[in-house]
Amino acid sequence: VVSWKSQVEPYRKRILSFLSRVGFILSTILDRDLFCRTSSELSIRSDDGPKVDSLFAAERTSKRINGALVVSVASHISIYLVGLFIAGYLARNRVTPLLPDLRHFDIVWVPMAGPGGGGGGGGNELPEPPRQVELEGPDETSVPVSQPADLENPEEEREDEPEPQPELNIPARTLASSSQTLPGVFEGLPVAKAVSISQGIGSGGGGGTGEGSGIGPGDGSGLGPGEGGGAGGGVYRPGAGIVLPQPIQQVKPKYTADAMRAKVQGSVWIEAVVSPEGTIAEVRITKSLDRVFGLDEEALKAARQWRFVPGTRFGQPVPVLVVIELTFTLR
Known part of the structure; x- marks a missing residue:
């Protein structure tokens, strides 16, 4: 909103100039009236001056002219002030519109x-086969450890016939079947096949719990929990x-x-x-x-x-x- 003072400020110099001119005119009128009065008093003569009636008539005419000028100046000032007031009032109520700046x-x-990216799952929705039963073997040892023989240093070097090589004599013992029994395994259960056709509990050609040929819980051929063929969980x-x-x-x-x-x-x-x-x-x-x-x-x-x-x-x-x-x- 534009302030009233900012609108009136450009007219301030004009108002001062106008008032100075009005003051100059009024001072000129007053000086003229005084001069007319002085000259009329000095020009009253009985022999060669003008008649007394004509002098007083000129003074009355001058007074009428001076009064008309004062009224004219006052009316002009009043009209100018009224116009200035109306212009200030209109400027005070004028609002500058705010326009949006959409350039930024x-x-x-x-x-x-x-x-x-995406992920994928796999499997043919078949459960895994049970593991084979493994029982602990009855034997306690497997291969016994033999102690090395003591070797004697010969005192003299003799060229004797070479002695025959000793033969290793290891007793044949059966090996243990297992060293640990799985917890929760019962004896006498039938042994399942070693090879299974299960690929997981998912669906598709991949591995995991999802669908598709990928790896992971998602859908698609990728790697991860998302969808599609990438790696990760969302868009790039x-x-x-x-x-x-x-x-x-x-x-x-x-x-x-x-x-x-x-x-x-x-x-x-x-x-x-x-x-x-x-x-x-x-x-x-x-x-x-x-x-x-x-x-x-x-x-x-x-x-x-x-x-x-x-x-x-x-x-x-x-x-x-x-x-x-x-x-x-x-x-």
Whole structure:
């Protein structure tokens, strides 16, 4: 709102100049009246001067002219002051409209480590076979340990015939069947087959509890708890060899009438998933600005209309998570 003093300030010099001129005119009129009165008193003569009646008539005419000038000046001053008052009143009630400045918006890349991806499970939904029964053997020892023979040093070197090599004589003993009995195993149970066709309790060609040919509790052919063929639990994030998406169409958000009246300003942070086709698949507000006057909803509407060159990984388009910052500013 423009103040009344700031509107009247440009006219202050004009008012002072006008009042100075009015004062000059009034002083001139008063000096003229005094001069007329003095000259009339000095010019009264009986021999060669003008007649007395004509002198008093000129004085009365001068007084009438002076009164008219005073009334004219006063009326002009009054009209000027009234116009100045009306202009100040109108300027005081005039309101400068606030227009939204939607030129400030930018994309904020949030570095978050690790690519996204999916996981998979496996198995043909068959239970595992029971383990074979192992019992402790009846023998206590296996191979006895023989003590080495004492060797005597010969006193003299003699060239005798070589002695025959001694033969090893090891008694044949049966080996123990096992050294430990599994807990909870009963004797006399039938031994199951050593080879089983079970691949786990899941479904598909992989290993785990999920579905598909991957490894893990998820669905798909990847590794991890997610879905798809990657490794991890979500979409790809900036970093780890990801080529970031580039915006090709940016839509500005609109101000609501209630937000403009309330003079709401600030930024909205939106987390969005750029699909391999370059469109916005999912949006979510991470930093809210206004939930009362509708600025958050307008920011979501604008973000859904953005278009990107999709991000790539190893030359293939992949979904990438980005954060878009939209700023609302009044000017």
